[in-house]
Amino acid sequence: MAPLVGIIMGSDSDLPTMQGAIAVCEEFGIATEVAIISAHRTPERMVEYAKSAHQRGIKVIIAGAGGAAHLPGMVASLTPLPVIGVPVPSRHLQGVDSLYSIVQMPAGIPVATVAIGNAKNAGLLAVQILATHQAELLNKVQQYRQTLSESVMAKQEKLEELGYEQYLKQMP
Amino acid sequence: MAPLVGIIMGSDSDLPTMQGAIAVCEEFGIATEVAIISAHRTPERMVEYAKSAHQRGIKVIIAGAGGAAHLPGMVASLTPLPVIGVPVPSRHLQGVDSLYSIVQMPAGIPVATVAIGNAKNAGLLAVQILATHQAELLNKVQQYRQTLSESVMAKQEKLEELGYEQYLKQMP
């Protein structure tokens, strides 16, 4: 099964954050390719990757980076595909720098930015993009939402049953 | 031609910002529907709109809002479609509040956020999402990129010809 979503990151230290995106795609049965591609340390490989991705059948690219975080925007400038950016939390500025560097793109080259550190949502967004043309996948998205809703309802029932003090005690 | 992109905003005061998204879709020949839907003043109409959009053939929703800016996230929670959020600049906080309210969505419900006030990029992102399954549209995206590039090159030539001092003088 050829990968439909490319998930790239600037450093292997971003992998613990980015695994959320990979896991979600797997959960929805979407084949991915995962790569460490640094805008600053492997700029030419990045150019090559970004320019060829749509030719290899990739439909959406998810790019995570922290600090100056140029990877998502640079890849977006080199591909016609939609690029989803994940601001990886940074050490001193907690990801505000990553967020600004990724979201504040100039007119002409958008990056679809998700919350700081929230790679899971990047994966879901990729799924939703693919689902715009796959009725079955759209159904799965709705089932997923149903599951989210039921999980909240289950907690609510437990809370009613236990009362808030007991509930708090049994929380991890 | 049935609309493929729904472009909604919390108030008509957001329209000067949001027109960039409408214009780009038109430029790419994508039919849109434009609506003023307030998360706070017409919450039930918002629920109805968001829940039915995919059934009416809408593929992508672009939602702009400022300040507390709940519209994009609430619509995203009610539709399986990808939702693009435009943080409209706010009076006192210049759109930092709008940005945080739109981008910092919890796991499960992503909003594809673009730069503060940059509705044009929201339109382009919608086009790119549609283009993932329309080869012709993908070509148009690449031609658009080519035009951006040529426009920079034309400015560079003019700069070389005039020198920077003359160039500055003829700028508007």
Add this chain to the structure above:
Amino acid sequence: MAPLVGIIMGSDSDLPTMQGAIAVCEEFGIATEVAIISAHRTPERMVEYAKSAHQRGIKVIIAGAGGAAHLPGMVASLTPLPVIGVPVPSRHLQGVDSLYSIVQMPAGIPVATVAIGNAKNAGLLAVQILATHQAELLNKVQQYRQTLSESVMAKQEKLEELGYEQYLKQMP
């Protein structure tokens, strides 16, 4: 005793923060109902809850949420009751995102916002609102204030007795 204050939160992970509100209401003898209601994962249940609250005798709603934090504002848009918002601290932005998303509501739909993470004050505010029409409760608020004052005075006396160095040593 029918509940007068509805205390809701977007996730059970908000409960450790929100218990301060519940405890204060109990301390003042005010009956509460506690519920996990997510603006994003159970949007329709939220609509239902918010629209019916005042019909069931609820007088004040306290809503806590973190990050994009749409719950307080959305509930406020659906009920005529006063809504108190508690910005729950977020992981990367420490609750600045929660605060902006809750407090920066547009004209027409206020949320009475308290300090980041300070659910206790949300509870007290609910009590004070109820006390505007219950002379006895107003007395209790004043006694509570008296207790706060006495607690400061007791510490001051202890500080004078021990000196600051001994005082510091016996602090937990």
Add this chain to the structure above:
Amino acid sequence: MAPLVGIIMGSDSDLPTMQGAIAVCEEFGIATEVAIISAHRTPERMVEYAKSAHQRGIKVIIAGAGGAAHLPGMVASLTPLPVIGVPVPSRHLQGVDSLYSIVQMPAGIPVATVAIGNAKNAGLLAVQILATHQAELLNKVQQYRQTLSESVMAKQEKLEELGYEQYLKQMP
């Protein structure tokens, strides 16, 4: 008609901001008293005002201030009544200082904070607080909400009629 809502501000330069609160109360037929009381320049008058307000029949206090903005919090510490704080926009920090000074109150003394510069919402919140015990006023709040909703709908109809380009041209 004895005033039910006290509307105070630190300086007459806050009056252009604070008039929104006065106007809303008038619109709902709520009698108000308006006063310039500075926490820093008339501290003792502030103490007197705050301590006696509930004895004179005041049910809610709205306090606006900018910069260090101590007025709402200090009044709150001296009265058992609910105090609504309006962060008045400041010259250099646009009201972020006002917001933090008003909302970040310590446990025990809440201030119900509204958006920066949004005194209208402070007025509405006062009305909603009074309405918790006046069924007729609660009805009025719901009618007001209905009006907000209709005003959005009217704009939507006009937008559909004119198209967005004509709509933009006729905007003021």
Add this chain to the structure above:
Amino acid sequence: MAPLVGIIMGSDSDLPTMQGAIAVCEEFGIATEVAIISAHRTPERMVEYAKSAHQRGIKVIIAGAGGAAHLPGMVASLTPLPVIGVPVPSRHLQGVDSLYSIVQMPAGIPVATVAIGNAKNAGLLAVQILATHQAELLNKVQQYRQTLSESVMAKQEKLEELGYEQYLKQMP
């Protein structure tokens, strides 16, 4: 020896921060009085303290507070004495709220603000203020500075002797 410097704080939880001010005054032989006085929980005691301080021989007041941090500014409004404000670090906003609430005072009522958490400097500033009229104390300030300088020189010598790698190893 009658105290010349009043060192007050809003809560005993500020004492670990504020002890730096007490210790410095002691080091310079300046008698102090230390008190827990809360602007919000003991407002009237604060008024009394602030109004009488200069009559009891106090020359400078040091006030520390966190969050909304009204104590320094309110005391400053009630005394003709110079008031030094110490922004105590807050839990979620790290003291930015405390800093803004203390430093952004309106024209007419200054608070001499020092760095977040830096009560030691508040003590030194109090000493320097007293030294403007005590030649001997001014000498002590200069000797203190000399000591600071020598301590840096000693570290530099040790660094030259050990080299930076050894120096790092012996650091605590």
Add this chain to the structure above:
Amino acid sequence: MAPLVGIIMGSDSDLPTMQGAIAVCEEFGIATEVAIISAHRTPERMVEYAKSAHQRGIKVIIAGAGGAAHLPGMVASLTPLPVIGVPVPSRHLQGVDSLYSIVQMPAGIPVATVAIGNAKNAGLLAVQILATHQAELLNKVQQYRQTLSESVMAKQEKLEELGYEQYLKQMP
């Protein structure tokens, strides 16, 4: 009359801000010396000025600067006198950079920082420092406070007389 307060600034573009400090000192009859001394463009003159000020009879130094704003802190490191820092508003960061550069001094070298752009308060603080040892000046400070208070009361009376709508109309 030998000057008691040195008022210095990094550039003549700071003079419109700093004149507030000069005017207040004049109002209280305190002789000042005013100088343009740049930490970065005339560093050696700054060293000389700071080291000799107390020998020439100066008791307090007020230093204003914007952006990196090193002048107040550097002067403080070179004089035993109390130094008051005025953060001059900067073009892009509105004085947040100036504030941080001035207030966040390391342990050992305090700068008494006032609000962004509030040189008037720097002048008042200098007066209050001098007043710690001049009973007559302390009286003047109290009279000044009385005037502030009366000015607020006069506005309040006018507001009561005119009503808020008329008051707003006659405001400049």
Add this chain to the structure above:
Amino acid sequence: MAPLVGIIMGSDSDLPTMQGAIAVCEEFGIATEVAIISAHRTPERMVEYAKSAHQRGIKVIIAGAGGAAHLPGMVASLTPLPVIGVPVPSRHLQGVDSLYSIVQMPAGIPVATVAIGNAKNAGLLAVQILATHQAELLNKVQQYRQTLSESVMAKQEKLEELGYEQYLKQMP
């Protein structure tokens, strides 16, 4: 004379900011080349420019960009030459986004960042870098500093002559 300093910017709208860098180089007799090169709209031309610059005799590159501002960092990743970054002020965030995107580079690829909007300093830094190996240029830098110092002294003399009130009146 072959250019030694390459001055590039992402858009011709950055030229009014960047002219300061060009003018300073001219003032010091350093030949420059000026180019509009967009990281996002002409990414491949950027790669080519950055990779070849040192081969064409360029010694230092100055790059200005606003918002996501990837140009300086991307060029730095592709050249062994020192790259100086100028954060161009952005519309909504005043250049904080530009600053973070430029300065927060990962280990391995530095960008020498100057103040927001301060292209003049970028030019001076380029001159200082070249001067590390040209004694004559180092002399010019020192003369330039001397001129800065004299300009401050001239203003000081004028201030002493006119007094601050007259000085303010004759300011532009």
Add this chain to the structure above:
Amino acid sequence: MAPLVGIIMGSDSDLPTMQGAIAVCEEFGIATEVAIISAHRTPERMVEYAKSAHQRGIKVIIAGAGGAAHLPGMVASLTPLPVIGVPVPSRHLQGVDSLYSIVQMPAGIPVATVAIGNAKNAGLLAVQILATHQAELLNKVQQYRQTLSESVMAKQEKLEELGYEQYLKQMP
């Protein structure tokens, strides 16, 4: 071998951060001198150091400081050499204060600022500056870049080999 790069810091507590700069210079075979020089505690030694550095053969100065962080800018004002500033992370503001104090220098006196806490990049920038006139050193910079690139490639290969789940498990 006479040192070419002076590496200075305001306190020995900055050494753990600053060692990155020393190590990089050593790696490239550049002789350094390391010194603890405080702008505030040893201002005169700082003046002496900065004024004489270029006479002793130093070509570049790297200065690290935290908080008010005046060292880099003050040294820059006293030397014609390029000065590289390292914002050392501060306790409460995480280095935002250090960054602003270092980067926001006025026109005339640049400081080449690197990322918060990123002394390694300061060292690399110094090497690149020296390399502008040493072909061999320029080669080394390019080899270093090659190594960075290869290190990324090696991680990518390992990732492909192990898969992301195994890769995560073997991460430290």
